[in-house]
Amino acid sequence: xxxxxxxxxxxxxxxxxxxxxLLPAVAGNGPNDLLNEVRLLSSRGQLQEALSLFYNTPxxxxxxxxxxxxxxxxxxxGYLQQGLSLHHFMLAHFPNSTSDLFVTNHLIxxxxxxxxxxxxxxxxxxxxxxxxxxxxxxxSGYAQFGQSAESFRLFLGMLGxxxxxxxxxxxxxxxSSCDDLRGKQLHALVLKMGLDASVYVANALIxxxxxxxxxxxxxxLFKSLGCWTQVSWNSMIAGFQLAKLGMHAxxxxxxxxxEGIGFNRATLLSVFSSLCGSxxxxxxxxxxxxxxxxxxxxxTGFISEVEVATAFMKAYSELGGDISEFYHLFxxxxxxxxxxxxxxxxxxAERDPVKAFSLYQQLLRExxxxxxxxxxxxxxxxxxFVTELHASAIHSQVIKAGFEDxxxxxxxxxxxxxxxxxxTLSKKVFEEMGCRDLVxxxxxxxxxxxxxxxxxxLQLFQQMDLKPDTATFVALLSACSHSGMxxxxxxxxxxxxxxxxxxxxLDHYACMVDxxxxxxxxxxxxxxxxxxxxxxxxxxxxxxxxxxxxxxxTQLAKIAVSKLKQMEPEKSLGYVQMSNIYSxxxxxxxxxxxxxEMDGSGVKKEPGLSWIEVGNQVHEFASGGRHHPQRxxxxxxxxxxxxxxxxxxxxxxxxxxxxxxxEEHKQEQLFHHSxxxxxxFALMNEGNLHCGGNVIRIMKxxxxxxxxxxxxxxxxxxxxxxxxxxDSNRFHHFKNKICSCNDYW
Numbered sequence: 047x048x049x050x051x052x053x054x055x056x057x058x059x060x061x062x063x064x065x066x067x068l069l070p071a072v073a074g075n076g077p078n079d080l081l082n083e084v085r086l087l088s089s090r091g092q093l094q095e096a097l098s099l100f101y102n103t104p105x106x107x108x109x110x111x112x113x114x115x116x117x118x119x120x121x122x123x124g125y126l127q128q129g130l131s132l133h134h135f136m137l138a139h140f141p142n143s144t145s146d147l148f149v150t151n152h153l154i155x156x157x158x159x160x161x162x163x164x165x166x167x168x169x170x171x172x173x174x175x176x177x178x179x180x181x182x183x184x185x186s187g188y189a190q191f192g193q194s195a196e197s198f199r200l201f202l203g204m205l206g207x208x209x210x211x212x213x214x215x216x217x218x219x220x221x222s223s224c225d226d227l228r229g230k231q232l233h234a235l236v237l238k239m240g241l242d243a244s245v246y247v248a249n250a251l252i253x254x255x256x257x258x259x260x261x262x263x264x265x266x267l268f269k270s271l272g273c274w275t276q277v278s279w280n281s282m283i284a285g286f287q288l289a290k291l292g293m294h295a296x297x298x299x300x301x302x303x304x305e306g307i308g309f310n311r312a313t314l315l316s317v318f319s320s321l322c323g324s325x326x327x328x329x330x331x332x333x334x335x336x337x338x339x340x341x342x343x344x345x346t347g348f349i350s351e352v353e354v355a356t357a358f359m360k361a362y363s364e365l366g367g368d369i370s371e372f373y374h375l376f377x378x379x380x381x382x383x384x385x386x387x388x389x390x391x392x393x394x395a396e397r398d399p400v401k402a403f404s405l406y407q408q409l410l411r412e413x414x415x416x417x418x419x420x421x422x423x424x425x426x427x428x429x430x431f432v433t434e435l436h437a438s439a440i441h442s443q444v445i446k447a448g449f450e451d452x453x454x455x456x457x458x459x460x461x462x463x464x465x466x467x468x469x470t471l472s473k474k475v476f477e478e479m480g481c482r483d484l485v486x487x488x489x490x491x492x493x494x495x496x497x498x499x500x501x502x503x504l505q506l507f508q509q510m511d512l513k514p515d516t517a518t519f520v521a522l523l524s525a526c527s528h529s530g531m532x533x534x535x536x537x538x539x540x541x542x543x544x545x546x547x548x549x550x551x552l553d554h555y556a557c558m559v560d561x562x563x564x565x566x567x568x569x570x571x572x573x574x575x576x577x578x579x580x581x582x583x584x585x586x587x588x589x590x591x592x593x594x595x596x597x598x599x600t601q602l603a604k605i606a607v608s609k610l611k612q613m614e615p616e617k618s619l620g621y622v623q624m625s626n627i628y629s630x631x632x633x634x635x636x637x638x639x640x641x642x643e644m645d646g647s648g649v650k651k652e653p654g655l656s657w658i659e660v661g662n663q664v665h666e667f668a669s670g671g672r673h674h675p676q677r678x679x680x681x682x683x684x685x686x687x688x689x690x691x692x693x694x695x696x697x698x699x700x701x702x703x704x705x706x707x708x709e710e711h712k713q714e715q716l717f718h719h720s721x722x723x724x725x726x727f728a729l730m731n732e733g734n735l736h737c738g739g740n741v742i743r744i745m746k747x748x749x750x751x752x753x754x755x756x757x758x759x760x761x762x763x764x765x766x767x768x769x770x771x772x773d774s775n776r777f778h779h780f781k782n783k784i785c786s787c788n789d790y791w
Contacts, residue, residue, distance in 0.1 A: 158187025563593025
């Protein structure tokens with residue numbers, strides 16, 4: 047059967063390729079001359095030219111080896127649509143070509159590497175003869191795209207084929223996506239077949255154990271190796287990084303350096319990442335070591351790579367270092383190229399979007415031309431703004447620069463518009479995409495979930511023309527959680543492995559605990575945690591604790607709080623939630639004890655803040671509006687609005703005000719929560735708001751409280767405006783007394 051692409055607009059036109067008049071002449075008249083010329087062009091990275099030359103020559107000069115060479119290059123570069131067109135062309139001129147083992151193996155490899163696994167599987171199933179390459183290519187494809195069950199199933203089939211004994215590369219492929227149970231079975235088989243001496247297999251085993259949080263087994267295996275390659279060291283450092291054991295990762299790196307083993311980009315990325323969020327390293331020590339590794343990066347030249355520079359900036363800032371020091375150093379250096387500018391923007395993108403955007407504007411004033419990576423990082427910063435104005439401005443520049451069809455940038459636009467509250471623009475970007483990858487689908491599914499459109503997310507999922515991955519199901523389960531769709535969530539969770547061969551991970555279990563717990567099915571949520579095949583993390587326990595607070599489940603809450611204190615002793619969530627559970631139940635003495643324990647531990651509660659954009663300026667509000675220069679005028683405006691809303695039924699939720707997890711500060715009045723202050727300020731500046739003031743957008747760093755939620759519903763009806771509040775959990779679209787969350791948040 048002839049294979050056809052699913053997205054018509056992505057096809058490379060053979061006619062347009064053939065029309066090129068800039069093709070090199072073939073230095074002879076035989077198939078070998080064409081093959082050599084195609085190989086030469088491909089080796090130079092000129093695959094499009096190689097394809098043009100190929101299509102411009104008579105079919106009688108096309109050998110199967112030339113086809114195989116081009117399929118190989120398409121696989122290496124991920125050129126799926128070009129490969130599809132070439133396969134189509136080959137079938138038209140060589141109908142029996144797929145009976146050739148060599149060519150078919152290259153086709154399976156190309157489709158596998160590009161994620162078209164159904165095509166690869168179909169070709170594999172139709173083969174009359176297979177060898178170890180046939181099996182390994184498909185096993186690797188399934189593993190690469192997260193379909194571990196299919197990869198393992200196929201590997202077992204390979205074991206039953208006497209002509210295709212698995213080699214070290216087959217083991218390396220299947221191990222890359224295994225859970226620890228299957229991994230241990232494969233480890234035993236490795237020992238039985240005598241492949242444990244292979245450094246490739248040993249490295250794959252170390253990575254497998256590390257990814258499955260079995261870092262002790264990985265370390266034991268690492269120490270037992272007779273010799274270590276750079277990959278062995280990198281695998282072990284990455285393993286400790288995944289386990290959040292920064293000091294162990296640092297220790298391995300130091301030993302590696304002392305042994306004279308050269309490090310590479312991957313080593314540095316793992317080392318810098320291991321310093322972020324580590325459970326076993328003090329900040330001062332981590333900061334010192336971070337700077338030492340930075341010096342090594344400068345000495346070896348790796349710091350010029352944007353990923354390495356970005357990883358350093360992130361680690362240094364998270365450890366308490368002052369990035370502004372490096373900003374001044376950066377301004378003084380003579381090497382201010384686009385890579386360093388992009389690195390600086392990346393360092394500020396998440397924690398200070400305004401500074402990141404300012405750096406981008408300065409970059410333009412220096413007459414530097416942003417590249418794809420620069421645009422993607424600036425769009426990431428734009429996602430931190432309250433409105434979509436900045437994202438729209440960058441969108442225009444992306445189009446002007448000729449990057450409008452780039453899939454990565456389209457995905458970044460979907461994310462930015464989503465986070466700025468415009469689901470309409472996110473959807474528009476997605477629908478206009480000619481070629482969508484998995485990130486595109488996952489991004490728009492997540493967007494629907496965040497904006498309370500779970501049904502739309504599930505409907506869109508049915509239209510996916512790509513195999514879903516783990517992130518797809520996190521987006522779907524989160525959407526169900528935000529909308530209270532319990533049965534749908536359970537069905538999706540069960541289908542992950544049964545229908546898609548995807549093993550649920552921590553994020554999926556956290557979503558399910560949240561889905562069950564919010565619905566009051568706390569016993570089921572607890573049972574699910576007990577049955578988890580891995581240790582629950584802080585996200586899982588936080589989800590359970592939130593459910594306990596909502597439904598007044600004190601005893602189970604104590605267990606969750608105890609776990610959170612162990613995992614995140616510096617965070618206030620466990621203390622505050624437990625205090626509020628006691629307060630809601632009238633047990634104020636116990637609540638006071640928890641607060642004293644929190645104070646004694648030196649843990650501080652994160653203050654509630656809200657932001658709003660007026661004109662081109664972002665205004666920040668704390669509870670009570672303190673520090674804002676127009677505080678008195680804002681409070682006066684707010685008091686008037688409160689009075690007007692009282693007349694149409696607003697009743698403050700004072701019973702919760704002093705005990706709610708989202709209270710701003712106990713000494714502040716309920717009326718002066720930060721989002722109410724932001725709303726009042728917006729009304730004072732209607733003429734300078736985006737969309738002419740018809741839509742008011744507010745961003746908040748913690749979850750909106752019950753009283754403010756009720757207040758916004760009534761205000762939206764009274765003011766005849768849509769009020770969009772983005773809190774730490776989701777978006778709330780208030781309009782005509784109704785919220786998009788249907789009061790389920």
